[in-house]
Amino acid sequence: MRTKDKILVTALQLLNEHGVKSVTIRDIAAEMGISHGNLGYHYANMELIIYALYEQLVKEMDAVIGSMQFSGIHLQLVYDSNKIMFTKFYEYRFLFIDFVAIGRSIPKLRKHYLSLQKKRAAEFFMLLMLLKSNNILSSKFSDEQYGQLIQSLTIFGDFWISSSELVYNGKKDKRVDYYLNLFFALILPYLTKEGQKQYGMLQK
Amino acid sequence: MRTKDKILVTALQLLNEHGVKSVTIRDIAAEMGISHGNLGYHYANMELIIYALYEQLVKEMDAVIGSMQFSGIHLQLVYDSNKIMFTKFYEYRFLFIDFVAIGRSIPKLRKHYLSLQKKRAAEFFMLLMLLKSNNILSSKFSDEQYGQLIQSLTIFGDFWISSSELVYNGKKDKRVDYYLNLFFALILPYLTKEGQKQYGMLQK
DNA sequence: GCAAATTTAGGACATTTGTCCTATTTATTA
DNA sequence: TAATAAATAGGACAAATGTCCTAAATTTGC
Incomplete structure (x- = not known):
């Protein structure tokens, strides 16, 4: 799976579990084992992820x-x-x-x-x-x-x-x-x- | 009105207007024209205000x-x-x-x-x-x-x-x-x- | 196989926020 | 009135977070 898709999968899981308030770009990157910089390259912020x-x-x-x-x-x-x-x-x-x-x-x-x-x-x-x-x-x-x-x-x-x-x-x-x-x-x-x-x- | 009560009135107004996510201790203090330190004396954090x-x-x-x-x-x-x-x-x-x-x-x-x-x-x-x-x-x-x-x-x-x-x-x-x-x-x-x-x- | 584009890692930085602390002022009470 | 308590202001600091940047690695297209 492409990183960009995998980000959405991981984000969905974390958001469902912890709620919008508690999940950050960095949390998702950590969960995936990639750098926050890399994640920022695909989605600059949480709003873009949520809209996606x-x-x-x-x-x-x-x-x-x-x-x-x-x-x-x-x-x-x-x-x-x-x-x-x-x-x-x-x-x-x-x-x-x-x-x-x-x-x-x-x-x-x-x-x-x-x-x-x-x-x-x-x-x-x-x-x-x-x-x-x-x-x-x-x-x-x-x-x-x-x-x-x-x-x-x-x-x-x-x-x-x-x-x-x-x-x-x-x-x-x-x-x-x-x-x-x-x-x-x-x-x-x-x-x-x-x-x-x-x-x-x-x-x- | 006592400061402690006025805090709740102001907090309620701001929370209704902007939502829990966007309102901080400091926002409430600023709106009231008192110091954040003073507000912290009455309510240490937002959760206490919300519960009150x-x-x-x-x-x-x-x-x-x-x-x-x-x-x-x-x-x-x-x-x-x-x-x-x-x-x-x-x-x-x-x-x-x-x-x-x-x-x-x-x-x-x-x-x-x-x-x-x-x-x-x-x-x-x-x-x-x-x-x-x-x-x-x-x-x-x-x-x-x-x-x-x-x-x-x-x-x-x-x-x-x-x-x-x-x-x-x-x-x-x-x-x-x-x-x-x-x-x-x-x-x-x-x-x-x-x-x-x-x-x-x-x-x- | 090589140049260009894409992807990735991680550092740097400003901002925000909660939390703690101290000094000062105001109010209470004995 | 004096001492004690309560209230207030504002500074200090760490942690978290978004954002930007650069350099390295990887992939792509020719």
């Missing part, structure tokens, strides 16, 4: 979402795509754990995230509308209510990791599933009979 | 919640108590914005928060059960489902500020109301006819 990792996450998400086959609308689809997203998010958890601090110190990242979120919210809204017209989500709730639901789901999606970092004390390999389950519990009361049937048959 | 502010928040919350009159069970009660909590949280928003980083660097704070959260969740569960038995919340959802709802509401309650810090661009004085409204939208589908009626009549 953010770009990497976005890229990986696009790739994995893009490769999904949308064969007919079904609750399983929502489940699968969210499971992938939750898992990826957790791989890059330091970003979410220090979300605001990072957004504050790297305006470019914040700006990009905002437009990304807007796009994702619009896609998700389309998906919900589709589920609604296919009698999976109930029609008795207004589009505005579904819009609000999406906002809350977005907040949950962005911050379940932070919460779990402080609170979760279950098995490590069940963490994502646990919060994915909570996420779906938020959608549960909006389901029709048919939706509930599909929910019961979800392959988790 | 956390204690202050907990104390203020206890006081304000304790003074509420619980005259009969009603959705308005849930609304009012949450409005108070949301408002207080926002006054001390730096705590929530850097929740994980603070919890990591001040284990005592993390530990206290965990036991507090446990207590609050239990109280909230009792409240929901009461609303359920008073036909405000629907009986068609299981206690387990209400338990999950509380967990999601807790995550929302702890992190709406972080999200708003990055996303919200509405009027400043409507911020708390906006997220309180989203918070209640999460409860909406669990309401009975009677509950919905009370919801429509909420004095916001």
